[in-house]
Amino acid sequence: MQSGHHPINIIEVLLRIQNGDRQAFALIVKEFERPLFGFLGRMGLTQGLAEDLAQETFLRAWKSLGQYEPTRGAFSTWLFTIARNLAFNELDRASYLNEIQEEEGTSEQACAEPQPPESLALAQRKQRLRNALWQLPAAERSTVALAYVKELELAEVARIEGCSIGAVKTRLHRARRRLSQFLEKDDVRQSG
Amino acid sequence: MFDNLDEILRDDLVTPADDFSNRVMLRIATLPAPSFPTRASHASEKMQWAALIGASLVGVIQLITFMFGIWTATAAS
Numbered sequence: 001m002q003s004g005h006h007p008i009n010i011i012e013v014l015l016r017i018q019n020g021d022r023q024a025f026a027l028i029v030k031e032f033e034r035p036l037f038g039f040l041g042r043m044g045l046t047q048g049l050a051e052d053l054a055q056e057t058f059l060r061a062w063k064s065l066g067q068y069e070p071t072r073g074a075f076s077t078w079l080f081t082i083a084r085n086l087a088f089n090e091l092d093r094a095s096y097l098n099e100i101q102e103e104e105g106t107s108e109q110a111c112a113e114p115q116p117p118e119s120l121a122l123a124q125r126k127q128r129l130r131n132a133l134w135q136l137p138a139a140e141r142s143t144v145a146l147a148y149v150k151e152l153e154l155a156e157v158a159r160i161e162g163c164s165i166g167a168v169k170t171r172l173h174r175a176r177r178r179l180s181q182f183l184e185k186d187d188v189r190q191s192g
Numbered sequence: 193m194f195d196n197l198d199e200i201l202r203d204d205l206v207t208p209a210d211d212f213s214n215r216v217m218l219r220i221a222t223l224p225a226p227s228f229p230t231r232a233s234h235a236s237e238k239m240q241w242a243a244l245i246g247a248s249l250v251g252v253i254q255l256i257t258f259m260f261g262i263w264t265a266t267a268a269s
Contacts, residue, residue: 014228020225022217022220022221022225023217025217025220026213026216026217029212029213029216030213033208033212033213034204034207034208036208037204037208038204038205038206040206041204041205041206041207042201042205045206046206047206050206051206051208051209051212055212055215055219058220059216059220059223062220062223063226064226065226065228066226066227066229125200125203126203126205129200129201129203129205130205144201148201148202176197179197180197183197
């Protein structure tokens with residue numbers, strides 16, 4: 001978390017919204033936009049689709065804000081459950097692969113233009129990670145994507161995934177091992 | 193195990209644009225305000241449960257009375 005950053009008091013924000021202060025919702029958006037994008041990126045979604053889904057997540061959260069019950073869990077758990085469901089729906093769409101291919105095509109064209117070596121290396125590193133993540137089964141990918149959200153505890157990840165903490169740990173271990181293998185193979189392929 | 197796996201997983205593959213929250217808030221402005229459960233709705237929910245439980249009890253008592261009636265009638269004859 002950034003230095004000097006204080007998490008918002010969600011109950012206070014909800015009370016403000018309840019009293020008609022719509023702009024208070026911007027605090028929620030600002031608080032969760034970055035972790036939400038991080039999660040959607042690790043789910044293997046491209047920038048454009050992640051933006052659409054993040055926006056849809058906040059809109060759905062707004063519409064059903066009255067259904068959130070603080071006594072039943074953290075706001076982040078509730079919000080990421082919405083995001084996870086949307087991401088799974090998106091990934092299930094048959095056309096998704098085509099969109100990925102189209103977007104990769106455009107990014108390849110962009111890569112053809114001269115770029116500073118550091119940004120090129122960073123882009124390649126991201127693409128390699130995205131490819132590796134795509135090799136994981138959806139449940140493992142989603143667990144990894146959530147586990148690396150700083151704002152979420154392991155227990156919250158388990159709750160979002162609808163499984164035990166033990167199952168989350170097992171999935172994480174398995175996913176990390178698979179990712180390592182994919183990335184090592186990729187290293188060998190690139191250096192060879 | 194791949195050495196810097198944790199580090200690269202912490203990398204954000206996608207990041208929000210600077211005006212992302214503004215765009216969300218513009219969309220929110222077009223939506224109706226969310227409806228929050230009020231105390232009255234909590235109370236009416238409790239009343240509904242009380243009514244359901246009460247009516248079920250009355251039904252069960254009536255069923256027992258009816259069966260008792262049948263049993264009495266058959267035992268008397």
